[in-house]
Amino acid sequence: MKIVVAVKQVPERDAPVHVAADGRGVETGDAWTMNEPDAYALEEALQLKERLGEGEVVVLSAGPERVESTLREALAKGADRALHIVTPEDGVGSLAERDTLGVAQMLAEAVRGESPDLVLTGLQSDDLGAGQTGVVLAELLGLPHATLVLSVDAEAGAKQIRVKRELEDGWFQQIEIPLPALLTIQSGGNRLRYATLMGIKRARSKETKQIDAASPSARHDEVVRLVLPERTRQTEILSGAADQIAAKIAERLKAEVGI
Amino acid sequence: MSVLVVMEQTGGGWHRIGREALAAGRHLASEMKMPVAAAVLGAPEAIATLAAQVASEGVGVWAVGHPLLEHYTPDGFVAALQQLVSEVKPAFVVFPHTYQVRDYAPALATRVGEVLVSDVIAMQVSDGAATFTRQWMGGKLNAQYRHTGSGPCFVSVQAGSFRAEQDAGAAAAEVRQFAPQIDAAQIRTKPGEPFREAARTVDLGSAQVIISVGRGIGEQENLKLVEELAGALGAELAASRPICDAGWLPMERQVGSSGQTVAPKVYVAVGISGAIQHLVGMKGARTVIAINKDPDAPIFEVADVAAVGDLFEIVPAVTRALKG
Numbered sequence: 001m002k003i004v005v006a007v008k009q010v011p012e013r014d015a016p017v018h019v020a021a022d023g024r025g026v027e028t029g030d031a032w033t034m035n036e037p038d039a040y041a042l043e044e045a046l047q048l049k050e051r052l053g054e055g056e057v058v059v060l061s062a063g064p065e066r067v068e069s070t071l072r073e074a075l076a077k078g079a080d081r082a083l084h085i086v087t088p089e090d091g092v093g094s095l096a097e098r099d100t101l102g103v104a105q106m107l108a109e110a111v112r113g114e115s116p117d118l119v120l121t122g123l124q125s126d127d128l129g130a131g132q133t134g135v136v137l138a139e140l141l142g143l144p145h146a147t148l149v150l151s152v153d154a155e156a157g158a159k160q161i162r163v164k165r166e167l168e169d170g171w172f173q174q175i176e177i178p179l180p181a182l183l184t185i186q187s188g189g190n191r192l193r194y195a196t197l198m199g200i201k202r203a204r205s206k207e208t209k210q211i212d213a214a215s216p217s218a219r220h221d222e223v224v225r226l227v228l229p230e231r232t233r234q235t236e237i238l239s240g241a242a243d244q245i246a247a248k249i250a251e252r253l254k255a256e257v258g259i
Numbered sequence: 260m261s262v263l264v265v266m267e268q269t270g271g272g273w274h275r276i277g278r279e280a281l282a283a284g285r286h287l288a289s290e291m292k293m294p295v296a297a298a299v300l301g302a303p304e305a306i307a308t309l310a311a312q313v314a315s316e317g318v319g320v321w322a323v324g325h326p327l328l329e330h331y332t333p334d335g336f337v338a339a340l341q342q343l344v345s346e347v348k349p350a351f352v353v354f355p356h357t358y359q360v361r362d363y364a365p366a367l368a369t370r371v372g373e374v375l376v377s378d379v380i381a382m383q384v385s386d387g388a389a390t391f392t393r394q395w396m397g398g399k400l401n402a403q404y405r406h407t408g409s410g411p412c413f414v415s416v417q418a419g420s421f422r423a424e425q426d427a428g429a430a431a432a433e434v435r436q437f438a439p440q441i442d443a444a445q446i447r448t449k450p451g452e453p454f455r456e457a458a459r460t461v462d463l464g465s466a467q468v469i470i471s472v473g474r475g476i477g478e479q480e481n482l483k484l485v486e487e488l489a490g491a492l493g494a495e496l497a498a499s500r501p502i503c504d505a506g507w508l509p510m511e512r513q514v515g516s517s518g519q520t521v522a523p524k525v526y527v528a529v530g531i532s533g534a535i536q537h538l539v540g541m542k543g544a545r546t547v548i549a550i551n552k553d554p555d556a557p558i559f560e561v562a563d564v565a566a567v568g569d570l571f572e573i574v575p576a577v578t579r580a581l582k583g
Contacts, residue, residue: 011396013397013474013532014553016555017396017399017400017555019400026395026396026400028396036501099374100365100374100375101368101369101372101373101374104369123361126396126397127395127396128395129378129393129394129395129397129534129535130375130377130378130393131361131365131377131378132361132365132374132375132377135333135361135362135363135365135366135369136365136366136368136369138366139337139365139366139369139370140369144333144334144447144448145333145362145366145448146362146448147358147361147362148358148361148362166358166517167358167453168357168358168516168517170455170456170459170510170511170518171453171454171455172453172454172455172456173450173451173452173453173454174450174451175448175449175450175451176448176449176451177447177448177449178447178448186517187500187501187504188500188503188504188510191505191506218407219407220372220373220374220406220407220408220410221374221376221404221405221406221407221408222404222405222407223402223403223404224390224403224404224405225402225403226395226400226401226402226403227400227401227403228399228400228401229394229398229399229400229401229557229560230560231559231560231561232560232561233547233560233561233562233563234563235559235562235563235564235565236563236564236565237559237565237567238564238565238566238567238568239554239566239567239568240568242568242569242572242573242576243576245566245568245573245576246572246573246574246576246577246579246580247576247580248564248566249527249548249550249564249566249573249577249580250577250580250581252546252548252564253492253525253527253548253577253581254581256524256525256545256546257467257468257492257493257524257525259492259493259581
């Protein structure tokens with residue numbers, strides 16, 4: 001089974017976030033990481049290949065040069081090869097200048113060249129959180145899809161798979177879906193693996209193919225401006241020595257809980 | 260030009276956020292000086308009562324009925340709604356941001372050459388132009404979007420962002436039947452019956468005091484710090500999704516859009532950054548006390564008490580102070 005996993009590089013969770021001078025872009029410093037939901041998609045792909053005992057896992061990402069570190073991480077964890085759609089860091093043609101549809105169109109072009117049996121991606125990104133790229137990609141590729149998938153039940157050579165997807169309020173559902181198909185993976189279905197030293201060594205000899213990004217089409221939406229959220233409550237801010245903060249919290253708890 | 264609100268029903272009842280989407284759609288329509296209509300999809304006999312109920316509140320309804328819509332599939336819903344949108348030609352299509360909507364609305368927008376502005380928490384109309392606010396960076400920034408495409412503007416609204424209300428005084432509006440053309444061969448996936456893994460043993464919904472823990476706790480063995488605090492308060496222990504994903508606490512202790520919704524007297528958030536998916540599950544708490552080392556953590560925006568500092572020092576000190 002040939003599996004393409006689309007991953008995004010996002011700012012580290014604790015990266016400082018600043019609004020750029022133009023009020024429409026974000027500056028987050030230089031700490032980047034693999035989008036965590038995509039790491040779960042990669043994990044599912046690697047486990048599927050291990051369970052089936054055959055197949056290929058191709059990791060795909062779009063972005064500037066820095067994206068290579070995320071692709072290398074995926075190769076070190078066990079992906080077989082990588083595809084890098086190279087975009088400028090900012091300005092015309094960068095990810096920020098493309099809407100969801102535009103980004104998915106770039107990914108779709110690269111996936112078409114691979115003709116995989118399965119395309120996996122995370123259910124959403126930790127930075128923009130639109131939660132749409134996978135579903136849009138499926139539509140562009142003409143593939144059936146399922147979202148919020150926790151586990152995949154597949155047999156070698158089968159024409160269809162069964163997936164378990166998460167519904168709301170603690171409910172789940174099995175879906176039968178013919179191949180080729182696209183799945184967006186929910187976190188928590190698996191435990192994420194770490195790259196081993198051996199894996200990191202092996203990754204050096206694995207192929208990363210660079211693909212030129214197509215010129216961007218016009219956006220269908222635009223970000224007018226970015227603002228810092230406002231507090232919705234009257235907030236008492238405690239800072240300083242831990243013991244003093246703790247004493248105030250304890251006082252408040254005693255009053256509220258009645259102990 | 261009009262606003263179309265796509266409601267969501269299961270088994271003859273409304274999805275709670277569907278009512279909120281209707282309120283958002285009515286608000287948008289009134290600000291944009293446009294008429295509003297609702298759509299409800301399902302098997303014809305299953306949606307008749309729900310359609311009549313919305314119409315009785317003064318909102319025109321499209322009852323989109325077809326036997327193949329009885330069980331939700333993305334293929335069925337996209338096909339039906341694409342036909343409805345091409346018939347109604349709305350300027351805006353408003354959805355509740357439910358799991359179901361997340362599963363099909365991006366494909367629907369793509370099929371008509373448009374995009375969806377998802378997970379909207381606020382909307383604003385000025386000079387006849389609408390902007391929609393959604394969060395970036397786990398709630399650290401609010402991004403305001405404007406639609407620039409030539410087709411309909413698709414928007415999904417987050418739970419708890421718009422107050423569901425009924426307009427009791429309105430004259431009843433009309434229910435119009437819309438029978439989409441759907442062929443069984445178009446529906447590629449076969450959905451199974453929904454099921455639960457096991458009965459819930461923890462009802463966080465009725466807990467009065469909740470100590471909730473997030474990524475900031477760092478390692479599983481550090482959980483004993485919050486367990487001791489919960490013990491001292493007689494509180495229930497809860498967590499944000501990543502803690503349950505890691506298997507450190509059972510999934511049933513998760514608070515948020517994919518877990519339980521809680522409304523305790525006191526909610527203590529320990530090392531939780533406060534992404535919208537978590538906030539929607541706990542913002543009904545009367546008092547929120549948040550402990551986080553990052554002064555910009557979004558959890559502080561909904562906190563009554565914001566303790567900026569090291570949870571590994573503060574939490575044990577609170578426990579000692581309560582016991583002492």
